[in-house]
Amino acid sequence: MRNKTNDEKEQQNFYRKPLEAISNVEPKLQKAFSLCQEGETQQAEKICQQVLTDYPLNVEAIHILGIIAHSENKHNIAVSLIKRAIELDPSQPAFHNNFGNVLREQGMLDESAQAYKKAIQLQPNSAEIYNNLGVVLQEQRRLKEAIWAYEKAIEIRPDCTGAHINFGNVLQEQGELKKSIQTYRRAIQIQPDSAEARKNLGMSLLLTGSFEEGWEQFAWRWQCKDFMSKNRHFPQPNWDGTNLRSKTILVWAEQGIGDEIMFVSMLSDLLEIGANIIVECDARLVQLFQRSFPQIQFLPRQAPPDPQLFDINIDYQIPMGNLGQWLRPNKDSFTATRYLLPCSKRISQMKEKYRSLSNDKMLIGISWKSINRDVGKAKSTLLEDWTSILSQGGCYFIDLQYGNTKSEVEKYVSDKNHILIYQDEEIDPLTDLDGFAAQVSALDLVISTSNTTAHLAGALGQNVWTLLRLVPSWRWMTQRTDTLWYPEMKLFRQLQLGNWSPVFNEVKQALENHMANDWKQ
Missing domain, CATH: 3.40.50 (Rossmann fold)
Incomplete structure (x- = not known):
């Protein structure tokens, strides 16, 4: 789930500063600011340029142009313009706040945090700026400091919906699910139509097994601005659970x-x-x-x-x-059964090829990372983390990681003469998913982080071990070593946020036991 740097009702307010608080602003710039809020950026830009023609050092016009560039994802231009506004008038907290916003989206997290802290020095009673600081601190994995920032925002303005949502997010990330659910409910009390709060509440409820309310709240995802899918807007009425026989x-x-x-x-x-x-x-x-x-x-x-x-x-x-x-x-x-059927001919061909290459060793497919926009980094591992697994004798390891991993694998194995990871250039998991399904089905075991490879292996009924971060996606729930979705999947969970070492130790032991007791050539 993505953190919010401002309340949902203020998402179009790129200025981050109430209009009435702007001092010494010309009526033209008031109009430009209003147009910017309404998304009429071309007209707003035209007005600002006209003002700058007469007053080249007008900081408000320069700042609004920076806001416009930010809203149009022209981040380098936005940085340059807002930085120039700060140079001309460093006393404006809104300038520093917006500078922090742009820097954050550029991935310059240290600089972003410094900009927010400067804004707080100038305007220490701003809940919004504390909320923004909390977001960047959370992205830096400085979770205790992020909690402090969110709590400060809520202390200043108890009805700051965005701060409650973000506070709930960081609590969930730390495994404090009961508290996170309470926090999301508080956000909903403040703003009942907060789609973000309801979606996040839904995911937390699903994670804890409260399916009925969880699904109901999760349905609000379609009203979230940053939801990864777009509503398809088909003309038929939504199915509401009524009888579908012959429909x-x-x-x-x-x-x-x-x-x-x-x-x-x-x-x-x-x-x-x-x-x-x-x-x-x-x-x-x-x-x-x-x-x-x-x-x-x-x-x-x-x-x-x-x-x-x-x-x-x-x-x-x-x-x-x-x-x-x-x-x-x-x-x-739930009925966890195999439901996807791969091409049997392609399975036979690949199984024969891999058996020949491996001299009939145990065939194990591995996948170690996710490219998910929001949580991919937290779900991913490094190949170095896998060394104890890849050193296991009697196993032949096959790369199931989608994307171009050739140089990554070559670099990893270059100084490890005892380790081999086979990359089948005939299969592209990104484009040939039917072939990928056959490849997965040709193996004896799949070990993967939580990603498409794990889902595909699970749906195929393949023996798959899935490695999970401390608080995983809602579908994996908590504490279970199995899953309601797939019949032959075993879950290996982090016990401490970000620490994969115990997970791989557990997998190593499980693999040794599997080789000794279950694996038959």
Whole structure:
């Protein structure tokens, strides 16, 4: 979940400063500022340029131009302009606050924190600036300091929704789930229509197994500005759990490939209740999904959508993740079974190839990182972390990490003569997901961090060990060593935030036991 550097109701307020607090501003700049708030940046920019023609050192005009550049993702220009405004008038807290915002988005976290601290010196009673400082401190993994900043923001302004949401986020990250849920509920009391607070509450509830309310709150994700998927806006009414027998429903996939793979498990429930189903999904999954669910019609997601999806004979539509509200209301409603069917011919070909290359050693696929926009770094490991696993005798390791890992693997193995990681150049996990499914199915074991590889292996019924951060994605819940979603998956969890060493020690021991007791050539 992404932290917010300002309240939801103020998300368009790039100026970060109430209009009435601006001193000595010309009416033209008041208008420019208002236009900037409304998203009319071209008109606002034109006014500022006109002002600067007559008054080249007008700091407010320069600052607003920096805000406009920031809103248009022209970050280098924004940095230059706001820095110039600060040089001309270093006494304005809004300038330093906005400078911190731009620097943060540039990844310059130390400099961003310093800018916020300078703004606080100038305006120590600003909840918003303390909230912004908390965000950058949290991104720096300075969690205790981030908590202090959020608490200061709430102390100054108890109704600061954004600070409550961010406080809930950092509490969840530390494993304080009960407290984080209470904090999100407080944010909702303050602002009942806060989609961000409700979505985050939903994920926390799902994580703790409170599925019924969790799904209901998680449905608010579609109203969140930064949600990774866009609403498809099909014309059919949303399915509300009513009887689907002999009805046709359009199910459209959302979020990432791993989410699509996981959520598609619920299609079997729709078939059992007699629904006719059309699914829009990532084009790379159509072949695999169609083989696995021959009774369902799968169409690739495209823009604009396939005209067939607007057929008036389709009775309902629903985003795939929303199926959980009706089909997975509690733990007992889950049926962890294998549901994806790879190409048997390709499996046989790859299995034969890998057996030959390995001299019939145990075939283990590995995947060590995630490219998730929000939490990929926290879910990822380094190849160096895997050395104790990759040194295990009797095993042949195969790279299942999507993306270009050739140089990374070559660098890692260059000074480790006893370690080999085979990279099959015939399979590209990013483009050939059907081939990737066959590759995964050809192996004896998959060990992966929480990413698409883990989801695919789980859905294929493959023996897969998944390595999880301290507080993982909601789907993995807490404390369990198994998962409700996949039949043959074992979970290995961090016990301390960011510390992977005990996890790999546990995996090493499990692999040794597996080789000794379960593995048969």
